[in-house]
Amino acid sequence: MTTNSFDLLASSVLTSNASTVTFGSISGLYRDLILVCDIVAATTTMNLGVRFNADNGNNYFALNMRADSFGIGSSLTTQTEFRLTQRGDGQPSTTRRTSYMVQIFDYAEAKGKPILSKTNNSSITEIQSGRWANTSTITSVSIVGLTDSFGATSKFYLYGVLA
Amino acid sequence: MSPIPLGILAASGAQELPAYVLIQSVLIDSNTSSITFSGLSSLASTYKHLHIRYALRTGASGTTQTALMRFNSVDTGYARHRLTGDGSSVTSNNDGNNQSQTALGFIAGAGTGGTYGGGVVDILDAFSTTKLKTVRTISGVAATNGSVGIHSGIWMNTSAITSINLLTPVPGEFLAVAGSRVSLYGVRA
Numbered sequence: 377m378t379t380n381s382f383d384l385l386a387s388s389v390l391t392s393n394a395s396t397v398t399f400g401s402i403s404g405l406y407r408d409l410i411l412v413c414d415i416v417a418a419t420t421t422m423n424l425g426v427r428f429n430a431d432n433g434n435n436y437f438a439l440n441m442r443a444d445s446f447g448i449g450s451s452l453t454t455q456t457e458f459r460l461t462q463r464g465d466g467q468p469s470t471t472r473r474t475s476y477m478v479q480i481f482d483y484a485e486a487k488g489k490p491i492l493s494k495t496n497n498s499s500i501t502e503i504q505s506g507r508w509a510n511t512s513t514i515t516s517v518s519i520v521g522l523t524d525s526f527g528a529t530s531k532f533y534l535y536g537v538l539a
Numbered sequence: 540m541s542p543i544p545l546g547i548l549a550a551s552g553a554q555e556l557p558a559y560v561l562i563q564s565v566l567i568d569s570n571t572s573s574i575t576f577s578g579l580s581s582l583a584s585t586y587k588h589l590h591i592r593y594a595l596r597t598g599a600s601g602t603t604q605t606a607l608m609r610f611n612s613v614d615t616g617y618a619r620h621r622l623t624g625d626g627s628s629v630t631s632n633n634d635g636n637n638q639s640q641t642a643l644g645f646i647a648g649a650g651t652g653g654t655y656g657g658g659v660v661d662i663l664d665a666f667s668t669t670k671l672k673t674v675r676t677i678s679g680v681a682a683t684n685g686s687v688g689i690h691s692g693i694w695m696n697t698s699a700i701t702s703i704n705l706l707t708p709v710p711g712e713f714l715a716v717a718g719s720r721v722s723l724y725g726v727r728a
Contacts, residue, residue, distance in 0.1 A: 439626050441622070450624030450627055452627075492679060505685065
């Protein structure tokens with residue numbers, strides 16, 4: 377019998393607030409990673425991002441395109457994490473749950489890692505092309521709250537994709 | 540970390556059937572001008588859709604480029620619409636009917652110092668013999684003068700897809716250089 381090529385590697389559903397969620401000891405068995413998040417903020421509207429291997433250097437590029445309450449637009453940024461959104465409307469609040477899907481390509485290859493992401497809630501639709509400018513194998517993925525904590529019931533899922 | 544199979548349960552019982560299955564990966568170790576997945580008719584009895592994932596860098600001198608895709612070696616009957624962000628503005632394009640190929644999506648140029656473009660492509664009802672074929676792509680290159688985009692394509696042909704050919708739009712140029720990768724998956728429904 378053939379086997380699935382998309383495997384759920386790990387998941388976390390918060391039962392209390394948390395400032396960071398980390399999936400560590402990621403197997404090198406797969407070719408791509410997919411991170412799916414459904415997030416509500418603990419106390420306010422929160423900015424948030426993803427770091428690989430705890431790298432907080434200025435090594436993350438994001439080119440976004442979005443439609444939000446201000447209209448449509450596009451921007452290119454370099455940041456110390458891969459921001460899951462570049463817009464206030466894309467940030468979760470205590471009442472605005474926001475979903476994110478992040479595709480990380482060739483995470484164990486000795487190249488800069490291409491990234492694609494989608495952000496959706498009642499106020500925005502946004503896609504980003506990203507890149508982690510580092511040739512190291514990704515062994516951990518941390519989702520980091522930058523201005524607040526993740527609220528209880530926030531959900532995080534990490535998938536591996538065979539190739 | 541032990542993987543947990545992400546399967547679906549068959550409606551008739553507890554037998555687990557894999558939802559996404561790798562068909563073939565093409566790992567590029569030397570410059571190539573095209574990539575072809577062939578012999579796909581054997582998949583029709585098992586899968587409903589096709590899914591492509593890629594990390595590609597082209598031989599072009601520019602930062603980013605739209606790569607192309609055609610089915611069954613047929614050069615007619617394609618149409619596509621694009622929504623693209625370039626880091627400062629958003630544009631939309633209707634590329635019209637009866638194009639010679641549809642869009643694979645954005646890939647990176649060799650001039651960007653090793654940057655690869657990433658993309659995911661879904662080909663819906665790929666083996667239907669009564670439907671026109673719908674293609675959706677999300678792709679991008681994160682770099683100065685890069686792009687991110689959503690492409691919708693259609694192949695106005697009811698033939699089941701038997702082969703997929705990925706091409707560069709620039710004659711004589713390499714579609715993919717060493718380190719690039721394209722993977723094809725079957726999707727059960």
